[in-house]
Amino acid sequence: MDPLSKIPVTVITGFLGAGKTTLIRHLMQNPQGKRLAVLVNEFGSVGVDGEILKGCADDMCPEENIVELANGCICCTVADDFIPTIEALMALPQRPDHILIETSGLALPKPLLKAFDWPAIRSRITVDGVIALADAEAVAAGRFAPDVAVVEAQRAADESLDHETPLSEVFEDQIACADIVLLTKADLADAAAIAAARAAIEAEAPRRLPILAVEDGRIDPRLILGLNAAAEDDLAARPSHHDGADDHEHDDFDTVVIDLPEIADPEALQEAIARLAREQNILRVKGYVAVRGRPMRMLVQAVGERVRAQFDRPWGETPRATRLVVIAEHHDVDPAAIRAVLASETQEV
Structure with missing residues (x-):
């Protein structure tokens, strides 16, 4: 790469559990001769996706090229976290040919795009494209809102009010900012x-998009x-519910970390997780x-009642521990109730 050329960045956004990490793993395995770097942003203080990706590190994307930012949305902590991290990736001994950014499932992409106009990086980096992932089955069922029919009925009853839920706004902003939409888990x-x-x-896209x-x-x-x-020069074509706002909040969502003994x-654990989705409106568990009795650690990824689990690798020197990150809308998070369900279903008290 020409040392004076801008490094292209692909922003990969999408709702909780849409498959962003799976897509990045595929890109890492098929780099097309490009040396990659990856920035992973997770909602909550315990990272899982970054650990998964580091397990896929190779010569074209070594472990030092994979950086995780947890416990804070990168578009809300631009000066403190995002800009220094991007600068560190650009300063690696072997300059990356392409940087992949996995946003958290709750992120609004437009504030992140605005960050690429910061003086410290705007002459050295460009947003090659924004890829929005959407779970085909979930979107078809309208799961980006708790009850789409009720929302629409309320809006029809009073057109002066905006009854859209935070989840629908996240979905709409991600689609509006995209260059391509991938329907995952087809x-x-x-x-x-x-x-x-x-x-x-x-229906949500402000312009015609490849799907x-x-x-x-x-x-x-x-x-x-x-x-x-x-994309940083094309913001006007990417409308957002938060246009004109100085910042945005994630107070509508909360995360809790549940530690359990060996299972x-x-x-039974997978059924307990599905039960949380049914009874406590939990959005995501990972x-x-x-x-x-098993030397391998089990990776759990759940979106609503859909739970997937697989043994991914030996524990090695990592302490054996069961730790689950649970994400839901703020009013649905009750740590004691969540832990009670997991403990009772797994017979671990």
Whole structure:
């Protein structure tokens, strides 16, 4: 790469559990000859996605090129966290050819794009494109709002009021900022659901967008890298609910970390997590689980009642511990009630 050229950055955004980390793993495994760097931003103080990606590090994206920023939205902590981290990545001994940024599932992408106009970095870096991921089955079912029918009924009753929920605003802002939308987990949705998801996204998009269905994050990198969108110079075409605001808050959401002993029954734990979604409106659960008698750690990823678990690698020198990060809207977070469900279902008190 020409040392005077701008380093392209791809911003990967999307709702909780849409598959952002899976997509980045695929890109790391298929770098197209590019040396990559990755910045992962998670909501909450305990990182999981960064650890997953570091397990995929190789010569084209070594572990030192993977940086995790936890416990703070990067678009809310630009000066303290984002700018210094980007500068550190650009100053690596081997300059990266391309930087991937995975935002948290609750992030609004437009404030982040504005950060690329900061004097410290604007002459050295550019936003190649914004990729928004949307879970096909979830979007088709309208899960980005607690009850879409009720919201629409309230809006129809009083047009002067904005009854949209924080979840729908996050979804809409991410779509509005995108250059390409990926409908993920397409294998879990039938043709009718895929069509419904497309229609929902097209209804929210401020302009015509490519919408591509993908499975397990598999997509030709040439379709989403090298877009040359210079998104930081195209903000007017990317409207946001928060345009005109000096900042935005994430007080609508909260996170709690649940520590448990070793688990005897992994299936019971997965059922407990699904129960949390049903009974306490929990949006997202992710973390690592120590299963009694198993040398491998179990990675758990849940979106609503859909729970996936797999043994990813030996614990090694890492202390065996079960630690789960639980995310929900602020009024739904009750740490004692969450822990009670997990403890009772897993018979670990």
